[in-house]
Amino acid sequence: MHQINAQELINNMKDNLKDISLQGLWKNNSVLVQLLGLCPLLAVSTSLINALGLGIASMLVLIGSNISISLVRNWVPKDIRIPVFVMIIAGFVTIIQLLMNAYTFGLYQSLGIFIPLIVTNCVIIARAEAFASKNPVHLSALDGFMMGLGFTLVLIVLGGMREIIGQGTLFDGAHLLFGEWARVLKLEIFKFDNQFLLAILPPGAFIGMGFLIAGKNIIDEQIKDKEPKAPDTEKAPRARVTSLT
Amino acid sequence: MITEKKAMIKNGVILSLFALVTTGLVTITQIMTKDQILMQEKKQLLKVLEQVLPKDKHDNALYLDCTIVNASFLGSKKPHKIYRATKDNLPVALLIESTAPDGYSGNIDILSAVYLDGTVAGVRVLKHKETPGLGDKIEVEKSQWITKFKNIQVKSEQDMRWAVQKDGGMFDQFTGATITPRAVISAVKRASLYAQNETEMLFNAPNQCAGVDK
Numbered sequence: 019m020h021q022i023n024a025q026e027l028i029n030n031m032k033d034n035l036k037d038i039s040l041q042g043l044w045k046n047n048s049v050l051v052q053l054l055g056l057c058p059l060l061a062v063s064t065s066l067i068n069a070l071g072l073g074i075a076s077m078l079v080l081i082g083s084n085i086s087i088s089l090v091r092n093w094v095p096k097d098i099r100i101p102v103f104v105m106i107i108a109g110f111v112t113i114i115q116l117l118m119n120a121y122t123f124g125l126y127q128s129l130g131i132f133i134p135l136i137v138t139n140c141v142i143i144a145r146a147e148a149f150a151s152k153n154p155v156h157l158s159a160l161d162g163f164m165m166g167l168g169f170t171l172v173l174i175v176l177g178g179m180r181e182i183i184g185q186g187t188l189f190d191g192a193h194l195l196f197g198e199w200a201r202v203l204k205l206e207i208f209k210f211d212n213q214f215l216l217a218i219l220p221p222g223a224f225i226g227m228g229f230l231i232a233g234k235n236i237i238d239e240q241i242k243d244k245e246p247k248a249p250d251t252e253k254a255p256r257a258r259v260t261s262l263t
Numbered sequence: 264m265i266t267e268k269k270a271m272i273k274n275g276v277i278l279s280l281f282a283l284v285t286t287g288l289v290t291i292t293q294i295m296t297k298d299q300i301l302m303q304e305k306k307q308l309l310k311v312l313e314q315v316l317p318k319d320k321h322d323n324a325l326y327l328d329c330t331i332v333n334a335s336f337l338g339s340k341k342p343h344k345i346y347r348a349t350k351d352n353l354p355v356a357l358l359i360e361s362t363a364p365d366g367y368s369g370n371i372d373i374l375s376a377v378y379l380d381g382t383v384a385g386v387r388v389l390k391h392k393e394t395p396g397l398g399d400k401i402e403v404e405k406s407q408w409i410t411k412f413k414n415i416q417v418k419s420e421q422d423m424r425w426a427v428q429k430d431g432g433m434f435d436q437f438t439g440a441t442i443t444p445r446a447v448i449s450a451v452k453r454a455s456l457y458a459q460n461e462t463e464m465l466f467n468a469p470n471q472c473a474g475v476d477k
Contacts (some may be wrong), residue, residue, distance in 0.1 A: 104283050
Protein backbone atom coordinates (compact mmCIF):
# COMPACT_ATOMS: atom_id res chain seq x y z
CA MET A 19 0.00 0.00 0.00
CA HIS A 20 2.71 2.37 1.03
CA GLN A 21 4.78 1.44 -1.96
CA ILE A 22 2.04 2.21 -4.39
CA ASN A 23 1.58 5.57 -2.75
CA ALA A 24 5.26 6.38 -3.08
CA GLN A 25 5.24 5.28 -6.69
CA GLU A 26 2.22 7.44 -7.36
CA LEU A 27 3.86 10.37 -5.68
CA ILE A 28 6.97 10.06 -7.82
CA ASN A 29 4.89 9.76 -10.97
CA ASN A 30 2.89 12.74 -9.91
CA MET A 31 6.02 14.76 -9.39
CA LYS A 32 7.45 13.70 -12.73
CA ASP A 33 4.25 14.82 -14.40
CA ASN A 34 4.50 18.06 -12.52
CA LEU A 35 8.06 18.73 -13.66
CA LYS A 36 7.22 17.75 -17.22
CA ASP A 37 4.22 20.00 -17.21
CA ILE A 38 6.17 23.00 -15.90
CA SER A 39 8.85 22.50 -18.55
CA LEU A 40 6.31 22.13 -21.31
CA GLN A 41 4.43 25.20 -20.14
CA GLY A 42 7.56 27.34 -20.07
CA LEU A 43 9.04 26.19 -23.34
CA TRP A 44 5.97 25.78 -25.50
CA LYS A 45 2.39 25.82 -24.27
CA ASN A 46 2.65 29.02 -22.30
CA ASN A 47 5.81 30.47 -23.84
CA SER A 48 6.27 33.96 -22.53
CA VAL A 49 6.79 35.46 -25.98
CA LEU A 50 4.76 33.32 -28.35
CA VAL A 51 1.71 32.83 -26.15
CA GLN A 52 1.72 35.32 -23.31
CA LEU A 53 3.28 38.07 -25.47
CA LEU A 54 5.18 39.41 -22.49
CA GLY A 55 8.56 41.13 -22.41
CA LEU A 56 8.38 42.35 -25.97
CA CYS A 57 10.24 45.62 -25.43
CA PRO A 58 13.67 44.07 -24.88
CA LEU A 59 12.82 41.24 -27.23
CA LEU A 60 12.20 43.49 -30.19
CA ALA A 61 14.95 45.98 -29.44
CA VAL A 62 17.80 43.60 -28.75
CA SER A 63 17.15 40.81 -31.22
CA THR A 64 19.21 42.49 -33.95
CA SER A 65 21.88 39.82 -33.73
CA LEU A 66 22.12 36.35 -32.31
CA ILE A 67 24.78 37.19 -29.75
CA ASN A 68 22.92 40.20 -28.39
CA ALA A 69 19.82 38.05 -28.13
CA LEU A 70 21.70 35.31 -26.33
CA GLY A 71 23.26 37.77 -23.91
CA LEU A 72 20.01 39.39 -22.93
CA GLY A 73 18.27 36.04 -22.84
CA ILE A 74 20.78 34.62 -20.37
CA ALA A 75 20.66 37.75 -18.23
CA SER A 76 16.85 37.65 -18.11
CA MET A 77 16.91 33.95 -17.33
CA LEU A 78 19.30 34.43 -14.42
CA VAL A 79 17.11 37.17 -13.01
CA LEU A 80 14.03 35.01 -13.46
CA ILE A 81 15.56 32.02 -11.69
CA GLY A 82 16.95 34.17 -8.88
CA SER A 83 13.76 36.11 -8.32
CA ASN A 84 11.57 32.99 -8.51
CA ILE A 85 13.73 31.19 -5.94
CA SER A 86 13.88 34.06 -3.49
CA ILE A 87 10.21 34.92 -3.81
CA SER A 88 9.29 31.31 -3.26
CA LEU A 89 11.57 31.21 -0.20
CA VAL A 90 9.92 34.19 1.43
CA ARG A 91 6.39 33.54 0.19
CA ASN A 92 5.11 32.56 3.62
CA TRP A 93 6.44 35.64 5.38
CA VAL A 94 5.22 38.26 2.99
CA PRO A 95 1.72 39.54 3.80
CA LYS A 96 -0.58 39.72 0.81
CA ASP A 97 -0.92 43.50 0.95
CA ILE A 98 2.73 44.28 0.44
CA ARG A 99 3.73 41.42 -1.82
CA ILE A 100 4.03 43.52 -4.98
CA PRO A 101 6.50 46.06 -3.54
CA VAL A 102 8.50 43.21 -2.04
CA PHE A 103 8.60 41.36 -5.37
CA VAL A 104 9.61 44.51 -7.20
CA MET A 105 12.38 45.12 -4.69
CA ILE A 106 13.74 41.59 -5.02
CA ILE A 107 13.62 41.74 -8.82
CA ALA A 108 15.27 45.16 -8.93
CA GLY A 109 17.99 43.90 -6.60
CA PHE A 110 18.71 40.92 -8.83
CA VAL A 111 18.79 43.03 -11.98
CA THR A 112 21.23 45.48 -10.43
CA ILE A 113 23.48 42.64 -9.29
CA ILE A 114 23.43 41.04 -12.74
CA GLN A 115 24.13 44.42 -14.31
CA LEU A 116 27.15 44.96 -12.07
CA LEU A 117 28.44 41.48 -12.78
CA MET A 118 28.04 41.94 -16.53
CA ASN A 119 29.75 45.29 -16.34
CA ALA A 120 32.65 43.65 -14.56
CA TYR A 121 33.03 40.42 -16.50
CA THR A 122 31.43 40.86 -19.95
CA PHE A 123 32.19 44.50 -20.56
CA GLY A 124 31.76 44.44 -24.34
CA LEU A 125 28.36 42.84 -24.14
CA TYR A 126 27.36 45.20 -21.37
CA GLN A 127 28.09 48.10 -23.67
CA SER A 128 26.38 46.57 -26.63
CA LEU A 129 23.17 45.76 -24.70
CA GLY A 130 23.24 49.17 -23.07
CA ILE A 131 20.02 50.36 -21.51
CA PHE A 132 18.31 47.00 -21.95
CA ILE A 133 20.02 45.40 -18.97
CA PRO A 134 18.50 47.75 -16.38
CA LEU A 135 15.26 47.47 -18.35
CA ILE A 136 15.03 43.79 -17.44
CA VAL A 137 13.37 45.15 -14.31
CA THR A 138 10.39 46.11 -16.37
CA ASN A 139 10.17 42.78 -18.18
CA CYS A 140 6.65 41.67 -17.30
CA VAL A 141 7.55 38.01 -17.57
CA ILE A 142 9.48 38.25 -14.35
CA ILE A 143 6.83 39.82 -12.16
CA ALA A 144 4.19 37.68 -13.87
CA ARG A 145 5.99 34.50 -12.85
CA ALA A 146 6.58 35.84 -9.35
CA GLU A 147 2.91 36.56 -8.89
CA ALA A 148 1.42 33.63 -10.78
CA PHE A 149 3.82 30.87 -9.81
CA ALA A 150 6.63 31.51 -7.34
CA SER A 151 4.41 33.05 -4.68
CA LYS A 152 2.30 29.88 -4.57
CA ASN A 153 4.76 27.05 -5.12
CA PRO A 154 7.71 25.43 -3.34
CA VAL A 155 11.28 26.43 -4.11
CA HIS A 156 12.36 23.62 -6.41
CA LEU A 157 9.31 23.98 -8.64
CA SER A 158 9.71 27.75 -8.75
CA ALA A 159 13.36 27.42 -9.72
CA LEU A 160 12.40 25.04 -12.51
CA ASP A 161 9.62 27.34 -13.63
CA GLY A 162 12.04 30.29 -13.71
CA PHE A 163 14.53 28.26 -15.69
CA MET A 164 12.01 26.96 -18.19
CA MET A 165 10.24 30.29 -18.68
CA GLY A 166 13.64 31.95 -19.08
CA LEU A 167 14.76 29.28 -21.50
CA GLY A 168 11.59 29.68 -23.53
CA PHE A 169 12.19 33.43 -23.66
CA THR A 170 15.84 32.96 -24.58
CA LEU A 171 15.12 30.44 -27.32
CA VAL A 172 12.62 32.71 -29.04
CA LEU A 173 15.06 35.61 -28.69
CA ILE A 174 17.82 33.52 -30.26
CA VAL A 175 15.68 32.36 -33.17
CA LEU A 176 14.47 35.90 -33.84
CA GLY A 177 17.97 37.34 -33.42
CA GLY A 178 19.45 34.72 -35.73
CA MET A 179 16.76 35.31 -38.35
CA ARG A 180 17.24 39.07 -38.29
CA GLU A 181 21.02 38.80 -38.38
CA ILE A 182 21.04 36.43 -41.37
CA ILE A 183 18.47 38.38 -43.37
CA GLY A 184 19.74 41.78 -42.31
CA GLN A 185 23.48 41.50 -42.59
CA GLY A 186 24.15 38.02 -43.88
CA THR A 187 26.16 36.85 -40.89
CA LEU A 188 25.67 34.68 -37.83
CA PHE A 189 27.45 34.93 -34.46
CA ASP A 190 28.76 38.40 -35.28
CA GLY A 191 30.14 39.88 -32.06
CA ALA A 192 30.60 36.53 -30.32
CA HIS A 193 33.79 37.89 -28.75
CA LEU A 194 31.66 40.26 -26.66
CA LEU A 195 30.17 37.31 -24.84
CA PHE A 196 32.89 34.66 -24.93
CA GLY A 197 36.15 36.61 -25.22
CA GLU A 198 38.54 37.27 -28.08
CA TRP A 199 38.93 33.66 -29.27
CA ALA A 200 35.27 33.64 -30.27
CA ARG A 201 35.85 35.97 -33.22
CA VAL A 202 36.37 32.85 -35.33
CA LEU A 203 32.76 31.81 -34.71
CA LYS A 204 31.47 34.51 -37.03
CA LEU A 205 29.90 33.00 -40.11
CA GLU A 206 29.56 34.99 -43.31
CA ILE A 207 26.55 33.39 -44.94
CA PHE A 208 26.20 35.76 -47.83
CA LYS A 209 27.55 39.14 -48.64
CA PHE A 210 25.58 42.29 -49.36
CA ASP A 211 26.81 45.55 -50.69
CA ASN A 212 24.14 47.06 -48.56
CA GLN A 213 22.45 45.52 -45.58
CA PHE A 214 18.80 44.65 -45.72
CA LEU A 215 17.68 47.35 -43.35
CA LEU A 216 14.11 46.28 -42.76
CA ALA A 217 15.24 43.18 -40.90
CA ILE A 218 17.52 45.12 -38.59
CA LEU A 219 15.18 47.99 -37.79
CA PRO A 220 12.28 47.51 -35.34
CA PRO A 221 9.60 46.73 -37.97
CA GLY A 222 11.64 43.69 -38.96
CA ALA A 223 11.35 42.46 -35.41
CA PHE A 224 7.56 42.73 -35.44
CA ILE A 225 7.31 40.98 -38.78
CA GLY A 226 9.69 38.24 -37.68
CA MET A 227 7.78 37.70 -34.48
CA GLY A 228 4.53 37.48 -36.43
CA PHE A 229 6.00 34.65 -38.46
CA LEU A 230 7.22 32.87 -35.34
CA ILE A 231 3.80 33.02 -33.69
CA ALA A 232 2.15 31.85 -36.90
CA GLY A 233 4.64 28.99 -37.12
CA LYS A 234 3.89 27.91 -33.57
CA ASN A 235 0.16 27.95 -34.26
CA ILE A 236 0.59 25.83 -37.39
CA ILE A 237 2.56 23.23 -35.45
CA ASP A 238 -0.05 23.21 -32.69
CA GLU A 239 -2.82 22.68 -35.23
CA GLN A 240 -0.97 19.79 -36.81
CA ILE A 241 -0.42 18.13 -33.47
CA LYS A 242 -4.09 18.55 -32.69
CA ASP A 243 -5.16 17.03 -35.97
CA LYS A 244 -2.94 13.99 -35.52
CA GLU A 245 -4.19 13.23 -32.04
CA PRO A 246 -7.24 11.05 -31.84
CA LYS A 247 -10.07 13.03 -30.37
CA ALA A 248 -9.59 12.59 -26.67
CA PRO A 249 -12.66 12.68 -24.49
CA ASP A 250 -12.94 15.95 -22.69
CA THR A 251 -11.25 15.16 -19.42
CA GLU A 252 -9.40 17.68 -17.32
CA LYS A 253 -8.16 20.67 -19.17
CA ALA A 254 -4.88 22.08 -17.98
CA PRO A 255 -5.46 25.51 -16.52
CA ARG A 256 -3.83 27.85 -18.91
CA ALA A 257 -3.00 31.28 -17.63
CA ARG A 258 -3.25 33.23 -20.80
CA VAL A 259 -2.19 36.72 -19.96
CA THR A 260 -2.14 39.15 -22.79
CA SER A 261 -1.06 42.51 -21.52
CA LEU A 262 1.19 45.32 -22.58
CA THR A 263 4.87 45.33 -21.84
CA MET B 264 -8.66 49.84 14.72
CA ILE B 265 -5.86 48.51 16.86
CA THR B 266 -5.42 45.43 14.71
CA GLU B 267 -5.28 47.62 11.62
CA LYS B 268 -2.56 49.68 13.17
CA LYS B 269 -0.69 46.56 14.17
CA ALA B 270 -0.89 45.17 10.65
CA MET B 271 0.37 48.44 9.25
CA ILE B 272 3.36 48.46 11.56
CA LYS B 273 4.07 44.84 10.80
CA ASN B 274 3.94 45.47 7.05
CA GLY B 275 6.16 48.48 7.43
CA VAL B 276 8.73 46.49 9.35
CA ILE B 277 8.67 43.65 6.83
CA LEU B 278 9.00 46.06 3.91
CA SER B 279 11.94 47.85 5.46
CA LEU B 280 13.62 44.54 6.28
CA PHE B 281 13.38 43.54 2.64
CA ALA B 282 14.67 46.92 1.58
CA LEU B 283 17.63 46.50 3.91
CA VAL B 284 18.47 43.02 2.68
CA THR B 285 18.20 43.85 -1.03
CA THR B 286 20.19 47.07 -0.75
CA GLY B 287 22.72 45.19 1.34
CA LEU B 288 23.15 42.55 -1.35
CA VAL B 289 23.47 45.16 -4.08
CA THR B 290 26.04 47.05 -2.01
CA ILE B 291 28.10 43.92 -1.44
CA THR B 292 28.09 43.12 -5.16
CA GLN B 293 28.99 46.69 -5.97
CA ILE B 294 31.96 46.64 -3.61
CA MET B 295 33.08 43.29 -4.94
CA THR B 296 32.91 44.29 -8.60
CA LYS B 297 34.13 47.87 -8.26
CA ASP B 298 37.80 47.21 -9.01
CA GLN B 299 37.00 44.85 -11.84
CA ILE B 300 34.72 47.43 -13.46
CA LEU B 301 37.33 50.17 -13.10
CA MET B 302 39.88 47.86 -14.65
CA GLN B 303 37.58 47.05 -17.56
CA GLU B 304 36.95 50.73 -18.19
CA LYS B 305 40.67 51.44 -18.09
CA LYS B 306 41.39 48.56 -20.43
CA GLN B 307 38.78 49.87 -22.85
CA LEU B 308 40.26 53.36 -22.67
CA LEU B 309 43.78 52.10 -23.20
CA LYS B 310 42.66 50.08 -26.20
CA VAL B 311 41.08 53.10 -27.87
CA LEU B 312 44.01 55.38 -27.05
CA GLU B 313 46.39 52.85 -28.53
CA GLN B 314 44.29 52.59 -31.66
CA VAL B 315 44.40 56.28 -32.46
CA LEU B 316 48.05 56.95 -31.62
CA PRO B 317 50.76 54.38 -32.44
CA LYS B 318 52.63 53.23 -29.36
CA ASP B 319 56.08 54.17 -30.68
CA LYS B 320 55.14 57.81 -31.12
CA HIS B 321 55.06 58.57 -27.41
CA ASP B 322 56.56 57.29 -24.18
CA ASN B 323 54.23 58.57 -21.46
CA ALA B 324 51.21 56.81 -19.98
CA LEU B 325 48.47 58.62 -21.89
CA TYR B 326 45.59 57.83 -19.57
CA LEU B 327 47.49 59.43 -16.70
CA ASP B 328 48.05 62.72 -18.46
CA CYS B 329 45.06 64.76 -19.50
CA THR B 330 43.31 68.06 -19.12
CA ILE B 331 39.60 68.69 -19.16
CA VAL B 332 38.26 71.58 -21.19
CA ASN B 333 34.87 73.15 -21.69
CA ALA B 334 35.06 74.37 -25.25
CA SER B 335 31.97 74.69 -27.38
CA PHE B 336 34.32 74.60 -30.38
CA LEU B 337 34.60 70.85 -29.73
CA GLY B 338 30.93 70.41 -30.48
CA SER B 339 29.16 70.59 -27.16
CA LYS B 340 29.26 72.40 -23.88
CA LYS B 341 29.99 69.32 -21.86
CA PRO B 342 33.55 68.82 -20.55
CA HIS B 343 35.90 67.06 -22.96
CA LYS B 344 39.03 65.19 -21.97
CA ILE B 345 42.21 65.87 -23.86
CA TYR B 346 45.10 63.44 -23.42
CA ARG B 347 48.63 64.73 -23.98
CA ALA B 348 51.24 62.57 -25.65
CA THR B 349 54.89 63.39 -25.07
CA LYS B 350 58.18 61.79 -26.05
CA ASP B 351 61.32 62.55 -24.04
CA ASN B 352 59.20 65.18 -22.30
CA LEU B 353 58.56 66.99 -25.57
CA PRO B 354 54.97 67.48 -26.78
CA VAL B 355 54.09 65.13 -29.62
CA ALA B 356 50.36 64.93 -30.07
CA LEU B 357 46.99 65.62 -28.50
CA LEU B 358 44.20 63.07 -28.20
CA ILE B 359 40.98 65.02 -28.21
CA GLU B 360 37.54 63.81 -27.21
CA SER B 361 35.00 65.79 -29.13
CA THR B 362 31.39 65.70 -30.19
CA ALA B 363 29.79 65.87 -33.60
CA PRO B 364 26.50 67.56 -32.68
CA ASP B 365 25.05 67.25 -36.19
CA GLY B 366 24.79 63.48 -36.61
CA TYR B 367 21.70 61.93 -38.17
CA SER B 368 20.34 60.91 -34.77
CA GLY B 369 21.98 62.79 -31.98
CA ASN B 370 25.52 63.39 -30.89
CA ILE B 371 28.47 61.34 -32.07
CA ASP B 372 31.33 61.22 -29.59
CA ILE B 373 34.71 60.75 -31.20
CA LEU B 374 38.34 60.61 -30.18
CA SER B 375 40.91 62.05 -32.58
CA ALA B 376 44.67 62.02 -32.16
CA VAL B 377 46.35 65.01 -33.76
CA TYR B 378 50.06 65.73 -34.16
CA LEU B 379 51.17 69.27 -33.43
CA ASP B 380 51.18 70.30 -37.12
CA GLY B 381 47.50 69.33 -37.47
CA THR B 382 48.11 65.95 -39.07
CA VAL B 383 45.62 63.37 -37.87
CA ALA B 384 47.15 60.23 -36.36
CA GLY B 385 43.90 58.33 -35.97
CA VAL B 386 40.21 58.65 -35.20
CA ARG B 387 37.71 56.37 -33.47
CA VAL B 388 34.04 56.77 -32.70
CA LEU B 389 33.37 56.38 -28.99
CA LYS B 390 29.60 56.53 -28.97
CA HIS B 391 26.85 57.09 -31.52
CA LYS B 392 23.20 56.37 -32.23
CA GLU B 393 23.33 56.37 -36.04
CA THR B 394 21.11 54.08 -38.11
CA PRO B 395 22.34 50.51 -38.05
CA GLY B 396 23.34 49.41 -41.53
CA LEU B 397 23.74 52.93 -42.89
CA GLY B 398 25.37 55.43 -40.56
CA ASP B 399 27.08 52.91 -38.32
CA LYS B 400 29.83 52.39 -40.91
CA ILE B 401 31.73 55.00 -38.92
CA GLU B 402 32.51 52.18 -36.46
CA VAL B 403 35.84 50.55 -37.19
CA GLU B 404 34.23 47.14 -36.60
CA LYS B 405 31.81 47.75 -39.46
CA SER B 406 33.95 49.52 -42.05
CA GLN B 407 37.45 50.84 -42.64
CA TRP B 408 36.14 54.31 -43.41
CA ILE B 409 37.28 55.88 -40.13
CA THR B 410 40.89 54.86 -40.80
CA LYS B 411 41.03 57.07 -43.90
CA PHE B 412 41.75 60.09 -41.71
CA LYS B 413 45.17 58.77 -40.87
CA ASN B 414 48.07 61.02 -41.88
CA ILE B 415 45.90 63.72 -43.41
CA GLN B 416 46.62 67.26 -42.35
CA VAL B 417 44.17 70.04 -41.66
CA LYS B 418 45.84 73.07 -43.16
CA SER B 419 43.38 75.76 -42.26
CA GLU B 420 39.76 76.41 -41.47
CA GLN B 421 39.14 76.85 -45.19
CA ASP B 422 40.70 73.49 -46.07
CA MET B 423 38.21 72.34 -48.73
CA ARG B 424 39.49 68.77 -48.85
CA TRP B 425 37.89 68.16 -45.45
CA ALA B 426 34.44 67.30 -46.74
CA VAL B 427 32.64 64.38 -48.35
CA GLN B 428 33.14 63.94 -52.10
CA LYS B 429 29.60 65.08 -52.76
CA ASP B 430 30.58 68.45 -51.29
CA GLY B 431 33.85 68.58 -53.22
CA GLY B 432 36.02 67.05 -50.53
CA MET B 433 38.25 63.99 -50.39
CA PHE B 434 36.30 61.60 -48.13
CA ASP B 435 33.79 58.96 -49.26
CA GLN B 436 30.19 59.28 -48.22
CA PHE B 437 28.14 56.14 -47.56
CA THR B 438 25.36 55.04 -49.87
CA GLY B 439 22.23 56.39 -48.29
CA ALA B 440 24.00 58.25 -45.52
CA THR B 441 25.80 61.51 -46.13
CA ILE B 442 24.87 63.34 -42.97
CA THR B 443 26.79 61.01 -40.67
CA PRO B 444 30.19 61.16 -42.43
CA ARG B 445 29.74 64.88 -42.95
CA ALA B 446 29.28 65.34 -39.19
CA VAL B 447 32.28 63.19 -38.33
CA ILE B 448 34.57 64.88 -40.85
CA SER B 449 33.71 68.33 -39.57
CA ALA B 450 34.19 67.23 -35.95
CA VAL B 451 37.64 65.77 -36.70
CA LYS B 452 38.57 68.90 -38.59
CA ARG B 453 37.55 71.08 -35.65
CA ALA B 454 39.46 68.87 -33.22
CA SER B 455 42.58 69.27 -35.33
CA LEU B 456 42.16 73.04 -35.57
CA TYR B 457 41.62 73.21 -31.82
CA ALA B 458 44.81 71.22 -31.23
CA GLN B 459 46.76 73.55 -33.50
CA ASN B 460 45.39 76.76 -32.05
CA GLU B 461 45.55 75.85 -28.38
CA THR B 462 48.64 73.63 -28.27
CA GLU B 463 50.48 75.70 -25.72
CA MET B 464 47.52 76.25 -23.43
CA LEU B 465 46.64 72.53 -23.48
CA PHE B 466 50.14 71.30 -22.69
CA ASN B 467 50.60 73.85 -19.92
CA ALA B 468 47.27 73.13 -18.23
CA PRO B 469 47.46 71.19 -14.97
CA ASN B 470 47.17 67.42 -15.20
CA GLN B 471 43.68 66.24 -14.26
CA CYS B 472 44.12 62.50 -14.77
CA ALA B 473 47.11 61.85 -12.53
CA GLY B 474 45.01 60.40 -9.72
CA VAL B 475 43.15 57.85 -11.83
CA ASP B 476 45.54 55.01 -11.09
CA LYS B 477 45.71 54.45 -7.38
